[in-house]
Amino acid sequence: EVQLVESGGGLVQPGGSLRLSCAASGFTFSDYWMHWVRQAPGKGLVWVSRINSDGRSSSSADSVKGRFTISRDNAKNTLYLQMNSLRVEDTAVYYCARDFAVAGYDAFDIWGQGTMVTVSS
């Protein structure tokens, strides 16, 4: 079964850090670009960051650039999101999502169940 399972969410104070993980199974992880998408409580979807299949190229939304870093370990079939200098407005469910096609397509066909990040004092 193709599956993505996120972990690492929790409660953190403003200015703090958190690292999210996304464990992939059921497909050849190293073939696919991967993304993080977030959703604030009661709000819509917002794309956060993406990384190409070998991990050498990435991009992020302006709202998180310089604070969040996406990375991957293809040997461990795991995607990461290192989040630093967290702000209250970063509070959201964070989903990892698989790109629709190999070589990058920028749509998302497989999603994890999400992990909640709450930034509050």
Next chain:
Amino acid sequence: EIVLTQSPGTLSLSPGERATLSCGASQSVNRYLAWYQQKPGQAPRLLIYDASNRATGIPARFSGSGSGTDFTLTISSLEPEDFAVYYCQQRSNWPITFGQGTRLEIK
């Protein structure tokens, strides 16, 4: 940044009726538009990619159309499980953006 505007915000219909959801882009996205369905407490599910192509396993009652700046998602005959929030998403220009969503509720 391309802004996607979905209408209506909420659509109230009965099972068996036809649903028409709209997504307008602030500039042309060619046909690089996708649609997702999200139910409460669940992750989104890809329905349509490249404006009109159904994703794997998506029932034929779901169809997409449009190009440029105007797109439509049509559900031909609503089933009880179709009541959810629907989002459009463009991949034409960086950054990837989503619409604000249309809530499809049971009348």
